[in-house]
Amino acid sequence: MSILGHGIDIVETARIRHLVEIHGQRFLDRCFTPSEQAYCNRNPKRRFEHYAGRFAAKEAILKVLGTGWSGGIQWIDIELIREPSGQPRVILSGEALKIALSRGITAWHVSMSHIETHATASAIGLAGENI
Ligand SMILES: CC(C)(COP(=O)(O)OP(=O)(O)OC[C@H]1O[C@@H](n2cnc3c(N)ncnc32)[C@H](O)[C@@H]1OP(=O)(O)O)[C@@H](O)C(=O)NCCC(=O)NCCS
Secondary structure, three states, X not given: OEEEEEEEEEEEHHHHHXXXXXXXXXXXXXXXXXXXXXXXXXXXXXXXXXXXXXXXXXXXXXXXXXOOHHHXXXXXXXXXXXXXXXXXXXXXXXXXXXXXXXXXXXXXXXEEEEOOOEEEEEEEEEEOOOO
16 A cells, blocks of 8 residues: 555635525536535535535545645535444545556545634545455
8 A cells, every 4th residue: 555645624614604695506516526525514504614625635535636626526526425423434426536557556545624603624645455
């Protein structure tokens, strides 16, 4: 197993709240899969924190992929699911998966943390492990 890339990101929770207020469900559907939305919406008081954490994680992963959004990747090509323990796990599809595999990335380690005002995430792309 070797590390091929590492990315981090930080997001203001208020920015996500603002985007939801302006664009509503269209923004959520563009950026978050149904299962991500279901998890974040479970806790109405902290839903924007959970969304901001996933937003930061997706941007951290994008940094590892190295293409930016201009590479044809869609937000929902990157999905964060939760293990029963609560640990996040990355599922890629579409262009994001293609780019990851072309770079030899077969597995991810991702971690996120959030408070009322901000969310942050770190992602590591690995070779030599199966997704
Ligand atoms: C992991 C833990 C330390 C998070 O600490 P926290 O300061 O409350 O919260 P943070 O904002 O720093 O982090 C929250 C994120 O940690 C991650 N997380 C949660 N459980 C995790 C775990 N077991 N391993 C790794 N990451 C975990 C998630 O991504 C979570 O974000 P999400 O709820 O939006 O998916 C805390 O949840 C904990 O002690 N968990 C122990 C296991 C547990 O109680 N599980 C409950 C379900 S069985």
